[in-house]
Amino acid sequence: MAGLGPDMSALILLSRENLIGCLNKIPGRKQLVLEPELTRPLDRIAGMSTLSKTGVESVIKLERGPVPPMQPNLSRVYFISANLIQAKYVADQISSQIVGESVLSPIHLVLVPRKLTSIENLFEEEGISGFVTMHQFSWEFIPLDFDLLSLELPSFFRNQFLGQDHSGLVSVARALWGIQSIYGDIPNLFAHGKSVKKLLNLVNVFSLQYGQPRTKQADIGYIYIFERDIDYASCLLSPLTYEGLLDEVFGISCGTVEFPKEVTGTDTTTKLQLSSKDKMFEKIRNKHFATIFSVLGVTAKQLSAAQAAASSMNINEMKSFVQNDLKHMKTQSKAVALHIGASERIQKLKGRMLETQLPVEHTIISAENIRDSITYIEERMAQLVPANISLRLICLLSYCSDGLTQNDYTRLKTQYIQAYGFHHIITWSNLTNLGLIKIKGGELGKIGVVSQVAGLVGAQNKTTGFQGLVRKLGLVSSSENLSLSDPNTPGYVFNGAYTPVACKVVQELIKAVSLTGKTGAAGAKTSFSGTSLVTEALKFSPGETIIDMKSPGAPKLGLVLFVGGYTMAEVAAFRWLQAATGWELIIAGTGNISANHIISQCEKL
Template identity: 25%
Template sequence: MPLEQVKRLQRNGSIEHEISIFWVPRRTLVSNTILEEAGIIGDVNIAEFPLYFMPLEQDVLSLEMEGAFSDLYLHKDPGCIFHSAKALMDIQQRHGYFPRIIGKGDHARRLADLLLRMRKELDAEESSGLAGVSARGLLPSASTESLIIIDREVDFGTPLLTQLTYEGLIDETVGIKNNQADIDTSIIGGAATVPQAQESSKGPQQPSSSKQHQKRKIQLDSSDQLFSQLRDANFAIVGDILNKVARRLESDYESRHSAKTTTELREFVNKLPSYQLEHQSLRVHTNLAEEIMRTTRADIFRKLLEVQQNYAAGSDPTYHHDAVEELIARDVALPAVLRLLCLESCMSGGLRPRDLENFKRQIVQAYGHQHILTFCALEKMQLLQPRAPTNPTSLLLPTTTTTAAATGGSPHHHQHSTSPRTNYNTLRKTLRLVVEEVSEKDPNDIAYVYSGFAPLSIRLVQCVLQKPYILSLARGGPVAAPTQAPAPASATTSSPGWLGFEDVVKSARGATFSLVQKGDDKAVRARQTISGAPAIKTVYVFFLGGITFTEIAALRFIAAQEASRRRIIICSTGIVNGDRMMEAAIETGRLA
């Protein structure tokens, strides 16, 4: 512990040390109490380091808050909402206020309210002369179009599905943390070979059995050009991409035989290092893809995927209960079984009480009585619930809808009752979540990421950014590039917020809002006269509670289609998947 190290230095050190403690991302009353109880608060320099977004990629910013999902939905701790607001406020202080804040979900609404409150506080500091130089004269950003906030609980179903993109499957099978994955060297081989003389100088050789279980850390980001091609592709076509790259590399290597002049030979030698790097990357990803393929071809995986896709398509879940019971009897990993039950609960409005009690009894008997607490946690997170014994139309209650014109951050809003659960049965039709004719090789819709199922969370983003296309889909129009879809006169791409989809989004749980942040009209007009309006503006899409790699792939697909009009920056509290959601609830201790 750092505090113990400080005490040891004070007690045993012959040299006087100047010790500083930096709290990340902020200093709190609790942190002060910890230092007071340790008896060192007066002996150290204390400061805070406001580390907010970590750039995982040029288009992905993450707060890397591993516990955000469990804090928000299990422990009901709103700390990550405040942290998210501070991070987004930091962006506003650098680039100007978000002209419009659009969102869905109760926690998303709280985050938007915090942003408005922080703006008021900043305006008050500016009027009193206390604001810093960077915060003075802030206006709505000329380079930003909007901020879209999606609360994870609006769409719990999507992350419970097994991800089918290459990067998503890597995360599902071996796990990705901070753009890195620890892969067994028996799969991808070791790092650069160490000369034998150096190995012998390091000491005795380790047994070969231990070497078989060594891990190698590989970097998974855009610095690897091959991974950039593979990451967002559906795994079904990854083999074709790898084959094409292998043939091209072979052709590049063979080109040395056709080199006749010294200039041509020099060009080949100059390109050789890049060829070698690409060849090494090809070997790693080919071996990794083969290992993933062994997993996806396993009987258990195929059965899990079949049940998941049937739930996503809206088939009667009771037809698949025998398959779930078989998986329990075969002692399949508990997170995989719980994902199926939670997926049914989320997409079907809960399980029949009789079926839920039956599954609880089987799981407790098969995996341990401590999982009575696991079921309590899942119910508290509203991931696994009994079906409400009320009229099915109760699921169609209108959600909170807010339309605000926030002049100086003061919204005027109108609210209605809130839907307790997301009604996937309705949204599956109104937003065309199931797309049977999607192509995985040459996709024309985001549904390719789940081989025919469009993530609800990303469809909601499309309701804001690609209105004509989604309206066309909802009316039974063809699945085509949004620029090719017919655009109704009543809903153009310039329609703000949720306009045109007010009734549709009522079927998703939580508040619906669209807030406009205005500035001084004269100052705004003066800036537009001087600098003009940029041709391409930025849209920030923030996922509160976590985002999956597959959803990132779907957003990148939209970004590629919208590249001529806008740039999309993906932000989140962190990366999640179905297993991590289950691990947040699973009780690890054993009952005596």
């Protein structure tokens, strides 16, 4: 992988060694029964050649239902996520393999990222605990690109923020310790959130258990940790970068997007791994969607001109062209055609809707014309647009207005459930528990008179909650002078209407470090922790702020960790910040997240 910072591919090597060690504990030849969601992360770590070295002879997909056929003299190894649903599927299959007091072949279970007591209890209740041997495996952060790392824990968000199950922090802390074990102890820390203190304590526990980093010189100078609930607006707003819209329309999983037949123009789908290794994609991934067709058009014309020039070449020139350029041109031509097809599909599905929806989203962010926004949402529900579109607008309105009045809450809930079905009562309830939909004044809002008073107070006091954060950090600015082709603000990812909180905070902290460098090391800690703009603003968001500045002269390379997931819009904003400041920033998280992901997680019981 290319980049100015440390080579993150070392994390893959460490994960691979851990995987080999885990599988080698299981003797003999093996048949691997793999949960489908783990296929892509596992492919990133180890191919079939690596698995073969550990005795794996075949890999089959885990499906609910009858047990897959078993080859003789092979141990069966189930490789699944550590959750009760997958464990129940496996338990049912193991039960069907028990004959008398024994099983047809040795059975092992590898749980990712770790063994859970609840699964052990399930196997005991099913009466099969004596027939299976349990193991655990946890990969390190998976490099999806030279500046993008993911733990690929899709269930983390729901468990952490909806279920209030913080056990997933163990995996995050383990992976964070893994980074520091390779690249050195990161000397400068900024963290904000409800659980960041727990996370940092767990990292210290791993340091005591497994040892401090071997290298004394830190490759990474700064770490910035944010919990997802610091900024739900960046999830709910419509992303406008090309990569953000790819995630919005097609879905990105473990850095891979699958294009349907409508995009490829063939009878098959196409999977594309998204990284800077793809030079065509690197050129357009962070571009505003409004400029995509012009960029692709210029590239297509250049390729066409190069192909036309080939017709007038002599024999020697043609030979050189075939040997050196032809393969590259064919690859580029296919890539351009694919991205043009994807862009056209996005334009068809999103174009007209975004023309009317974007102004409403930007009005909601500014907490202006609330009545007009509610009217627009009601019209969308009456038109039966996809359920997630209406619901994300309701969530955005509630989140940015610090809650809905009792009357608005009741009316929108009634209309939504009548439009999309009563099964969405579960969705609405989960979003309420998550805090994305709420009544002004909290629990008191359930009482009619008090609700009206709370609504009036909320309308008058616009410096509380989200709006207080917006005003303190200046997250909403005028987009009149915004250049989409050459943006001058990270807020271009939302048409200049909003800057992601984490990006703005890191931008201000980088300024503080720069000022520290000018005033000398003696005032370093005071300058960094005394950034009143940041510390005062974050008082309006949930959680606490932890600052620990030890080395102001550390490398200008920062690790930005999102506990709960990052959006592709935030990734693009940080890449803009890198170019603007000259710093190197590596984005890491439990996975990528979007409004669609949040709503789908809330649709479950």
